[in-house]
Amino acid sequence: MTQIDTLIGDASLASHREAPPAPKGRWLTAYFGTPGNALITILCLGTIFAVAKLAIGWLFVDATFVGTPAECKATSGACWPFLSAKMRYIFFGFYPFEEQWRPLTAMLLFFGACIVSMVPKLWGRALLIAWIAVILPLLYVLMAGGFLGLTVVPTTQWGGLPLSFMLSFIGLACALPLGIALALARASSLPAIRILGVSFIEIVRGVPLISILFMATVMLPLFMPSGITIDKLIRAQVAIILFAAAYIAEIVRGGLQAVPKGQVEAGHSLGLHYWQIMHKIVLPQALKKVIPPLVSLFIGFFQDTTLVTIVGLLDFLDTVRTAMRDPQWQGIAVLEGYVFAAVVYFVFSALMGAYSRFLERYFRTTHD
C-alpha cells in the first residue's frame, strides 16, 4: 500500500521519465554560472558536507567495532557488535539455530533462480515449469523439512528475511493470475461478472492493507467451521494475495485498454472464441506493455510485507526490532538496527528499480 497507488500513477508517466537536463557548456558555468546558481551550489555542498560529517562521525570515527554492550554504551557512535552478535537472529528469526543452513541455502537458491529469470530472453514455458515443478517445491522442502531426513520446522518458527521474501514473492506470483482474471472480469461484456470484478477491485483498493490483514487474522477464524484452523502465516499470505490482485488488475486493465480493438475483431473474423482471443492475441500484447509498472508494483509490495509485523508475524523488520529489545542490548543499538534494515530494503528495492528501468529500455528498443 505504501507506494503502490503512486507507482501506478507514475507508470502512466513512465515513458516521460528522463534524466535531468545535462549541464551545457563547461562545468564551471553549470555550477557557478550566475550568482543564484553559485549560491545554490554552495548551499547544497554545505548540506552534503554537514550530513557526511555527521554520518561518517557516527558510522566510523566514534563507532565501536568490537566489544561488549557496556563498551558500546560508553561511546557516542554506532555500535556494530550488536549487528554481528544478532546477525543470525535478524536474518532467520527463531528458526532452529543448527538448521539455519537450510533457509540460507533456500535464499541463495531463490536469488540464483531470480537472477536467471531476470533475463528476458529466457522467458518462456520452460522457465515457468522449472519454477513450479522444481524450484518452489525445493524451497518448501528446505524451509519446512519432513523430507530427505530434514527435521520438520513449523511455520511458527519461520522468520526474518526468508519470510519477507516468501510473503512478497509467493504473494505476487499467486496474485498475478488472479489479477489478470479480475482485469478480464472488469473488461467483460457480461454485466454481472463486470460488477463483481469492479466491486472486488474497488473495495480492496479503497481500504488500507492493514485492515485486510486484520480481517484475515482476526475475522477469518470466525468464518471457519469449528475444528478447522488455518495457519496464521497462510492467512496473512492470502490477505497479501487478495490485496495485490486488486492492484495488479488495475495495471493489467491499462494494458488491455492499450490493445487496439482491431485485434479482437481480427480474432473474431478468424473464428476464434473469447478465451482463444484473450489467450493468444490480447493478453500477450497487453502484458508486455505493463511489465515495467508491474515490476514497480513488486517493489511496493516487497516494502509492504513489513506490515505483517502489525499482526504479529516475525518478518525481517520485526526480527530487527525484537533483536533490539534483547535485554542485553536494549536501548543501545536502536538506530543501528533500523539503519541496517533500511539499507537492506534500499538495496533490494533499488536493484528491482534498476531492473524495471532496464526492462523499459529493453522493450522500447525491440518494439515500437
Add this chain to the structure above:
Amino acid sequence: MPLFYDARIRAYLYQAIAVGVVLLVAWVMFSTASANLAKQDIATGFGFLARQAGFVITETAITYEPTDTIGRAILVGIANTVKVSLLAALLGTILGLLVGIGRLSHNPVLSRLMLAYVEALRNVPLLLYLLLWYSLIISTFPPVKQAIQMLPGVFLSNSGLVMPALHWESGFATLVTALVVGIIAATFVARILGRRRVVTGTDRPIALIATIALLLPLVAALLLADISVTWDVPELGRFRLSGGYHLRPEFVALLLGLTLSVSANVAEIVRAGIQAVSKGQWEAATALGLSRTRTLKLVILPQALRIIIPPLTNTYLTVFKNSSLAIAIGYPDLVMVSNTIMNQTGQAIESIAIFMGVYLGLSILISLVMNWYNAKVALRER
C-alpha cells in the same frame, strides 16, 4: 446440445454461475460465523456503540472523555485520522513541489541532491521510517523530568513538545466569520479586477487590492468585536508537565513519516508532469519574451497540472490509507481505536466493518473531489 452453443445462453449461464458461487460462499461464511458467535456467546449488532467506552485516548482532535460512548470514541479515531492525513498531504505537497522543481534544476548538485532525497524515501518501507523517527524522538530527547525549556512555557522532552495553549473566552466565531468573509471578498475582487484587465488592458495592483479585501474584515472584527483569550501555560511539576498544548511524539513521528513519503511521491509526479509538457511551449514562451519564472507559472504549470492531477489523487488516497500505520507507533487513529474496541467488546466483525466502511467512504469522497478538480483543469476541446 445446440442450446449450450448459443452465445447468449452461455453468457447468462456464466453470470448465473458467478453470482451463485459468490452468494453460496457468502451464505456459508455467514451461517458458520453466526453459529460460531452464538457458541462463543458474542453479541452481534451495533448496539455496543451506545455503551460507555471506558478507555483513555491519548490524543483527541475532538473532545472526549472515557465516560463517553464507544461511538464517540470511533469519531475521535476518524477525526485523528483525518487530521494527520490532511496535514501530511498539505505539507507533503508543498515540500514535494519544491523538491520536484529542484530535481529539474540546471544546477547538477541540486538536482542530484534531490534525486538522492527521493530515492532514499522511495526505496525504504514507510513503516520502517515511522519506527525510526519515533525511536529517534524517544531516545534523543531527555525525559520529562529534565525537559528542555526552549522558550518560556515551551518544553521539549521525550514525551513531546508542550507549549502554551490559547483558550477562547469569546469572539472565536466572529474571527472565523471575518476570515471567511475576507477570503470570499478577496477572491471576488481578484476575479473582477482580472476580468476588467482583460477587457480594458489597464493594469491595477490586483494582489495588493485583494490582500486589503482579505484583511479588512479581520481588522474590523479585531477592533469592533469583544475578543478575549487566556493562555494556558504549561508548568513543570515533579513528575510531569501539566496544562498547555501537547504535541505528542507519536503524532510528530507519524506526521513526519507521512509528509516525507508524500513529498517524495509528489516530487516525482511534478517532475514527470513538467517534463511531459512539450519543449515547443518553452520555446514559444521564450520567443514572446517571457522570463523563465513567468514561463513556468503562466505556460508550463497550467498544462502540467492536467498530467499531475490523476496521480496526485492516488498519492492523497495513499497517504490517507497509510495513516493506518499509526497503530505501529501508538497514535490513536481510526484503526487503533477500533482495535482497542475490538479487544474490549470482542465484536471483531462489527469493528472491522466500521473502519473499513469509513475508509471506503472517505476514499470515494477524495476521488470525487479530485475528479471534480481534474475535470475543471482538463483541456477543453471542441
